[in-house]
Amino acid sequence: MTEPPRTARGARTRASLLEAAEHVFAELGYADTSVVRITERAGVAQGTFYLYFDSKLDLFDELVDDLNRRVRHAMSEASAAAPDRLSAERAGFRAFFAFTAEHPALYRIIRAAEFVSPRALHRHYDRIVEGYAEGLAEAQRAGEVRPDLDPDVAAWALMGIGELVGMRWVLWERGTESSAEGDAGGGVPDHVLDQVSLLVDGAIGRRTPSVTRSEENGA
């Protein structure tokens, strides 16, 4: 329906709408975000909105895709430089938390997307998992990850860790303890990142599996 902007001016307008939307959605959620607020913030008239987007939902979807592209980029870039899988994990989580800190929009928007645009929500998670699972499989073949792991389930599980820890220590913390202690740019206290590493490490690392209680008692 809506055609891409034909002029530089049009492109600018469109971009400012997207940017405005990111902030307003993040602040108010999808339902409470009105097109008026977006256009007001973007400094354009209400009607202009429909020159570039079919609907509020259309813009929402585009925003989700856009942010999705950006997180994935941030994470893969961070982990690409790592020497081994486990430090890659740590770097990836760290990048994810940092991104979350910088773009709370993603987070808040995603969680609100459940009913708004299930399709966009699925696409978002699927895309992240796809790359993640692939990376795990590769690491498995390289012997860095325990071989009995299903990369797919693992990817979802680890993503879950990131999601809730991010929610708790990045999103909720804002304005609370103001990261008095170390938070080396990671968006999350160092201690928490350490713990996450520990957990991930244990979860997927290739190593003597945990001792069962009976063995332990027997020792």
Next chain:
Amino acid sequence: MTEPPRTARGARTRASLLEAAEHVFAELGYADTSVVRITERAGVAQGTFYLYFDSKLDLFDELVDDLNRRVRHAMSEASAAAPDRLSAERAGFRAFFAFTAEHPALYRIIRAAEFVSPRALHRHYDRIVEGYAEGLAEAQRAGEVRPDLDPDVAAWALMGIGELVGMRWVLWERGTESSAEGDAGGGVPDHVLDQVSLLVDGAIGRRTPSVTRSEENGA
């Protein structure tokens, strides 16, 4: 404001409103759920709603609290019967998935609560984590969980695993592959539950000796 019903008839009406709301919220999300839909489903007039609830939000909060109580009950009951921590974890997750399968409402409602009622959302997660972390700490003292773990971070992380795996294999699966393969009442394919156990086991279980990342790299 709103007082509790004074007659049996009132109590019945109130209960049917709550039940109707659970379904409608689950189906449509908070924003798209209208009071009319709820009252229609409950078979009462619109005004009756406000006899028992101050507002749509008020009902929402109550519903969250109610569901929260019920998941926690389901999980703690399931894990209480387990002989050791790891099987307790498995039983807990299993109960959580089963509850999610039976009450998709909780899930969908919670995710929608981010903007609707942050207070209710916090309360929900905090309550779950509290019990969870306590359990982990106790297991730690009993030597069943690695001692260098921060129970709080761990609780959030594990809850994250449950959340995303639940979303992927319980919620999304519904109506898709209709659990062709084994799903022994757990709400989630057996294979997935196995994998989750594996991951959780590795993440929190005690190992001998705990290999740190540096050592490993050095090796």
Next chain:
Amino acid sequence: MTEPPRTARGARTRASLLEAAEHVFAELGYADTSVVRITERAGVAQGTFYLYFDSKLDLFDELVDDLNRRVRHAMSEASAAAPDRLSAERAGFRAFFAFTAEHPALYRIIRAAEFVSPRALHRHYDRIVEGYAEGLAEAQRAGEVRPDLDPDVAAWALMGIGELVGMRWVLWERGTESSAEGDAGGGVPDHVLDQVSLLVDGAIGRRTPSVTRSEENGA
């Protein structure tokens, strides 16, 4: 429709409804007064209201009549004791202001009655005017009031003086200057009552009529 109470208990309930209504109407006006508020204040159930009154409007009308009876009583009693017409006027105004101070309800209710119950409003003013005009006519015959006055028009005019002065210095003053200066129980500062006397005196008193400008200049 509604029958008078058959028992003492019923009479008490009815009376407490009336009394509650007076306060609530005075505080909120007719439109914003809800039957619930009245019954709550009276300490009875909502349904009880309709045992004694056909409707909110019915109660309102009755209240207007009741208050009307009371002001007229207060005024006539006060002016009856006066030795002459002019001091009777002063006493009447004084009583009116005092009544207004004690029963702001009348005032506020009356002013709100324009659209609520024109009939009740008419009846209220007509009844007051009737007695007032009659008194003026009698005083005229006694030679205490100028003979060229139409007692009817005069009665309305004087009532207008009472109404606006009462509004300004009784109703609006509440909580403002807290009658720092003399206010000998009249509900209105002495100074204001003096001025009103002066005005009324001049308006209806039998005396050399005001000089016209031409005469004055000629003098």
Next chain:
Amino acid sequence: MTEPPRTARGARTRASLLEAAEHVFAELGYADTSVVRITERAGVAQGTFYLYFDSKLDLFDELVDDLNRRVRHAMSEASAAAPDRLSAERAGFRAFFAFTAEHPALYRIIRAAEFVSPRALHRHYDRIVEGYAEGLAEAQRAGEVRPDLDPDVAAWALMGIGELVGMRWVLWERGTESSAEGDAGGGVPDHVLDQVSLLVDGAIGRRTPSVTRSEENGA
């Protein structure tokens, strides 16, 4: 909040809403006037209302201010042309009655404002009194009004005369005796205007000598 219309079309729409509102408010009073009625009468959609007014109350306030401006204009213009104070009074009252006849809205709206918008009500009366009292004080200095009068109290009192006489002979008369007798465009029968003049004249005019009540009684 609401911004003034930016186009001629918008200005027209806004004006027609105001005009419609004046009539509907006058006919039904504030409480029974619904936004729908106003928009229907103005021939616009319901939502359009909120393009120009924040709320029903907002429009009400604006209307009161507008009408207030207009009465004061009508009265001051009429009395400005008068040769002396007393004929100025007569002209002013006449203008007031005429305005009331033409714009019953003001009257009815004002009386309804007691609970709706006390602020607007105060403003309305205060503005009128201010000009009135000033005029009286000036006339006092010019020797046309008795010197022992407090112009403020007098202004309120005279306004009261206008208010009740206007209510009785302008508003209530409509549709009753349809001014069978003389009503030279004044909105009120000539006889009534004469009587009002008489009263006002006596109330504020200078006399020689001013008889105090005590003297009178003593005589």
Next chain:
DNA sequence: AATGAATGAGAGTTCATTCAT
């Protein structure tokens, strides 16, 4: 005589979207 649950019409207000300019 009294209760309190239930009703349902109607209120004010918002907002995504369309359209004329």
Next chain:
DNA sequence: TATGAATGAACTCTCATTCAT
């Protein structure tokens, strides 16, 4: 390309009144 006026359906919530107990 951009504007801003206009739409009208939909929403949440209130309340006078009725009715079964």
